[in-house]
Amino acid sequence: MPPVSPPSSLRSPPTSGARTTYRLRVSDVSKIVCHRLQNSTEEYLVRWKIAGGSTNTKSTIYSWHCISELSKCLHYVQEYIEKLPKSRPDAAFVAIPAAASRKRKFSSDSQITGSSSSSGNLTPRDWAHVSREPSVISRKDRGEKGTCPVSGVTAEQSNDPAVQEVDARKLPDQFMLKDAAQAPVSAAERAIQATFQAKLRSVKNTEWENHVDNTAPSLNFTFISDFVLGEGVYRSDADAHVGCENPCRPNMGQNLGCEYPRDCACLEYAAVDKDLLKEGDMARYAQYLEDWDTDGFLADSRGLPKRFPYRVSKDRIVPSTLMKFYLEQRYPIYECNLNCDCGKVCKSRVVQKGREVPLVIFKTSNGRGWGVYCKEQLVKGEFIDTYIGEVLTNEETNRREELAGKDKASYLYSLDKFCGDDPNNDLTKDNCYVVDGQHMGGPTRFINHSCEPNCQQYTVSYNKHDLRIYDLAFFAVEDIPPRTELTFDYMDQDEAELEDVMRKREAKAADPAYRDKQRCNCGARKCRWYLWE
Numbered sequence: 163m164p165p166v167s168p169p170s171s172l173r174s175p176p177t178s179g180a181r182t183t184y185r186l187r188v189s190d191v192s193k194i195v196c197h198r199l200q201n202s203t204e205e206y207l208v209r210w211k212i213a214g215g216s217t218n219t220k221s222t223i224y225s226w227h228c229i230s231e232l233s234k235c236l237h238y239v240q241e242y243i244e245k246l247p248k249s250r251p252d253a254a255f256v257a258i259p260a261a262a263s264r265k266r267k268f269s270s271d272s273q274i275t276g277s278s279s280s281s282g283n284l285t286p287r288d289w290a291h292v293s294r295e296p297s298v299i300s301r302k303d304r305g306e307k308g309t310c311p312v313s314g315v316t317a318e319q320s321n322d323p324a325v326q327e328v329d330a331r332k333l334p335d336q337f338m339l340k341d342a343a344q345a346p347v348s349a350a351e352r353a354i355q356a357t358f359q360a361k362l363r364s365v366k367n368t369e370w371e372n373h374v375d376n377t378a379p380s381l382n383f384t385f386i387s388d389f390v391l392g393e394g395v396y397r398s399d400a401d402a403h404v405g406c407e408n409p410c411r412p413n414m415g416q417n418l419g420c421e422y423p424r425d426c427a428c429l430e431y432a433a434v435d436k437d438l439l440k441e442g443d444m445a446r447y448a449q450y451l452e453d454w455d456t457d458g459f460l461a462d463s464r465g466l467p468k469r470f471p472y473r474v475s476k477d478r479i480v481p482s483t484l485m486k487f488y489l490e491q492r493y494p495i496y497e498c499n500l501n502c503d504c505g506k507v508c509k510s511r512v513v514q515k516g517r518e519v520p521l522v523i524f525k526t527s528n529g530r531g532w533g534v535y536c537k538e539q540l541v542k543g544e545f546i547d548t549y550i551g552e553v554l555t556n557e558e559t560n561r562r563e564e565l566a567g568k569d570k571a572s573y574l575y576s577l578d579k580f581c582g583d584d585p586n587n588d589l590t591k592d593n594c595y596v597v598d599g600q601h602m603g604g605p606t607r608f609i610n611h612s613c614e615p616n617c618q619q620y621t622v623s624y625n626k627h628d629l630r631i632y633d634l635a636f637f638a639v640e641d642i643p644p645r646t647e648l649t650f651d652y653m654d655q656d657e658a659e660l661e662d663v664m665r666k667r668e669a670k671a672a673d674p675a676y677r678d679k680q681r682c683n684c685g686a687r688k689c690r691w692y693l694w695e
């Protein structure tokens with residue numbers, strides 16, 4: 163094999179000891195297809211991305227890499243490990259220190275271009291020329307002939323005699339799979355855990371722990387602090403929100419701010435407090451009830467007494483809690499906004515101030531993946547956090563759902579609270595926006611379902627004119643002791659009688675339509691057996 167001199171645009175091969183400075187670029191990696199233990203080092207077989215397509219061809223490039231070289235693409239390693247048989251010899255749990263510190267939606271080719279970079283990133287061509295044992299695929303060490311699966315530029319161009327050409331479509335081969343069955347993945351698991359821990363550092367008041375196995379939550383996930391709007395999704399500017407006008411002023415209502423006055427412009431659709439109606443309100447109230455029949459939550463309640471949403475202690479030592487009416491009726495809550503005159507201390511500003519309670523993302527022990535608990539006691543009606551993620555159009559949501567397949571976990575939450583309420587607006591369950599927390603979100607995207615949940619989601623709006631985007635806020639619906647898993651009902655159903663649930667379960671068991679549906683493992687007495695119906 164004639165030696166090939168690297169083109170001048172490529173860096174010269176590093177001398178020994180320099181390899182850890184090289185890291186593969188995410189954009190160059192297609193997937194990890196195998197792993198092995200080589201000289202006591204875990205190595206992972208990378209399939210390089212093919213320019214212009216993803217089909218694996220005869221001459222796709224592959225190379226072996228140790229974990230430090232893969233530090234930018236650990237999510238590929240994580241995906242690979244997740245698919246390994248759970249009965250592997252090294253799959254036993256080795257205690258990892260706890261980290262410091264309605265459908266499937268919930269309702270409401272071989273020519274790889276690229277040159278060496280100056281940043282320590284390696285391109286496929288670099289690898290072919292660098293051609294160092296053991297990172298370049300080689301079977302020479304095992305004395306097997308013709309099995310070196312580096313292809314494309316490698317076999318002819320590499321000056322490493324260990325490098326030979328094989329048909330890349332047949333990788334990983336049986337020898338590799340045999341080696342992989344025996345090789346540990348612990349170095350990768352440690353690196354994945356450390357990377358997730360580093361990601362979590364940006365999230366206030368949040369930890370994670372795993373006393374079940376050696377996994378970490380997906381690295382293919384970004385923590386965000388507000389909705390990220392997808393293509394075709396629009397939201398009105400905060401500056402344009404209708405604020406309260408007369409008679410609001412800062413520090414009104416016993417120095418606690420807004421009292422949900424009758425005439426406030428921002429409270430046009432707020433819930434009416436029937437108990438406070440006066441004689442002179444009756445004609446107006448009759449009109450409101452008439453409007454309610456057609457407009458639902460968008461019935462105009464201006465001029466009528468309102469139901470204030472939160473109970474706030476004067477000293478604010480006890481947390482604000484949602485009033486019984488809202489807890490039970492699920493009426494939309496209107497919080498004051500940037501343009502309201504009531505000031506920062508207004509007591510109708512709770513959800514907008516964000517989470518205050520400490521959450522822990524933990525691995526469940528009964529196959530429900532990750533869950534969430536709060537380290538502290540939560541009281542009934544206490545705000546926990548909002549559900550955030552990418553806000554998508556229905557078309558994009560459908561596309562993602564089809565791609566995911568029915569067995570995949572769902573992180574979709576429909577913003578459908580106001581569907582059908584506005585006769586001038588054709589907002590329906592088929593065209594409302596959907597929040598997808600799969601790739602971006604906050605800790606609440608790890609909250610699991612229960613048929614007897616201890617939390618519920620409530621609609622919180624700052625802008626009465628925006629029926630499409632509002633906050634999905636979770637509140638405790640009972641007192642929740644510290645370290646108790648937080649759950650909500652993905653189907654958002656009202657509590658049913660046990661006999662009724664049991665009767666329906668029998669019917670579902672006999673119904674072939676339920677055969678493919680995702681089973682619920684919440685363990686509640688009134689479990690409905692399926693996550694989505």
Ligand SMILES: C[S@@+](CC[C@H](N)C(=O)[O-])C[C@H]1O[C@@H](n2cnc3c(N)ncnc32)[C@H](O)[C@@H]1O
Nearest residue numbers: 530531532571572607608609610611682683684
């Ligand atoms: C929003 S995610 C919750 C977080 C998820 N456990 C994780 O590890 O990322 C929803 C997914 O969690 C799983 N899940 C949640 N609650 C469950 C339950 N009660 N029984 C079985 N699986 C559940 C299902 O895979 C579901 O699609």
